[in-house]
Amino acid sequence: MDFNAGQRLNLPLNPSLSSATITGRNFTEQNCSKIVTFEKALAVVDDLVFTKTGRRLSEAEITVLKGTWNDCDYEEIAENSPYSLNYLQRRLAPQLWDVLSATIGNGERVYKKNLRNFLEILTPDKYHTQPASSENQVTSADNSLQIIGGRPPDISNFYGRAQELADLEKLVTKQRCISLIGVPGIGKSALAAKLIAELSLKSQPRFDYFLWKSVSHAPLVQDLVSELVEQIQTVEPSLTFPEYTQGRITVLIKQLQSRRCLLVLDEFDTLFQKNSSEQRLEYETFFRRLLEEQHQSCLLLTGRVFPNEFDSLIRAKRSIQYLKIKGLDADAAMQLLATQGLTNPQKCHDLIKKYSGNPLELETVGERINYFFGGSTEIFFENQTTFVSSELEAMLDKMFSQVLSEIQRQIMIYLANEIASNSQSISFVKLLTNINQKYKVSLSTSELVKALEKLERLSLLESIKHPITKEITFTLQPVIKKYILTDPQGLVHTSDALPILANAS
DSSP, rough: OOOOGOOOSSSOTTTOOGGOTTTTOOOOOTSSSSSHHHHHHHHHHHHHHHHHHSOOOOHHHHHHHHHHTTOOOHHHHTSSSSEEEEEIIIIIIHHHHHHHHHHHOOSSSEEEEETTHOOOOOOOOHHHHHHOSSHHHHHESSSEEEEEOOOOOTTTTTOOOHHHHHHHHHHHHTSSEEEEETTTTTTTTHHHHHHHHHTOOSSSSOOSSSEEEEEETTHHHHHHHHHHHHHHHHTTTOOOOSSHHHHHHHHHHHHHHHHHHEEETTTTTGTTTSSSSHHHHHHHHHHHHHHSSSSSSSEEEESSSSSGGGGHHTTTSSSSSEOOOOOHHHHHHHHHHHHTTTOOHHHHHHHHHTTOOOHHHHHHHHHHHHSSTTOOOHHHHHHOOOOOOOHHHHHHHHIIIIOHHHHHHHHHHHHHHHHHHHEEEEEEEEOOHHHHHHHHOOHHHHHHHHHHHHHHHTTTEEEEOOOTTTOOOEEOOHHHHHHHOOOTSSSSOOOSSSSOOOOOO
């Protein structure tokens, strides 16, 4: 968790509230031998809430805790935060006190007036009797399940995804490898982290331990395998370590055979984007071995794009499942916006539709509505625009500058202009006919099919199947359409014409 979030309410600590003067409690010198800071108290209670509920405290909840710690009333807390008074006092606080009563109350009711009392008693005990947790190893509530390697992302603001989680819980028992694919901010890593949190609370867990590894830096195969083996050796310390890569992969597979592990490789697609062709071939061999050789473990991969190198594994019917993650459903997205104090149902539904339920995009627009429009969706819609997050813009910059062919680029431009004009999705036949007429080229059916398949695979366009006619039409998310039409970096409109192509069947 990012504990800096707890410092965003810039209120001074109240010096009059020393541990010796808390109402109703007598503290000995031994109990108070260590100064209790809000940050320490927050760390303890956040861990306990996570153990109890499987979620972290949200920024809004941290805001209330920080204000309460500083003896502020709700009006002061709201004034120094992006949240409304009504939301903090009437909606969030009662639920927070319920959670804390069940978590740290020890049979008593926790509420605003006695919260600091509970935290100051709880924190010294926590810090004096338990060793600090390792950066490389986190033990779950029953002390038998472990998360090793890196830290999963914060899931305190996780909403919805009940069906996806249920599907994933079934898949991890059947498939050797599951790949979660989607655009930036859609929640792939958060979904994987939430799955781990839920699996770790099972009375009869499917896995003995979890390993989380971010590979966004695109390490070489031998380096990644060495790191994985070294981290898992905290469980199997007696394994020897061969010199060559394939030998090291064999050691890793033996580890995955001896213990059931859910291995998460976050942003795994970068392994095939940033490395050389020789290194990509080595990674293809690495994944093939993990899929083909017998073991009890499961790979969970998150990425923006499903690499071409996996096509042969799918065609060979290996144990791999590819899932494209879409935006939040309306109810979950409404919950997300409500945490930011946005509660107008119709306006919020309009935002959800415009941003296709993408959590990051909704958080981005919510923050800007709070900052620039005083939290009023009505004022925002009087002056509305479509915001593109920096993460999505960076991805689109790369796609248009390095990845897309001229054909694919012109398809995206054509769709953006057509959808901006008539707000309707475009059929395959109309797309083929109009592109050939507009650009005076001879684009074949097979070329268009391949281009559309690639664009859909890159999560740049979406296909819609008519429920009756089964006809496929294509559309763009509003944020992607906005990027194409505004072309902020001048990377979209680099050529006025398509190359002349042979008319193949």
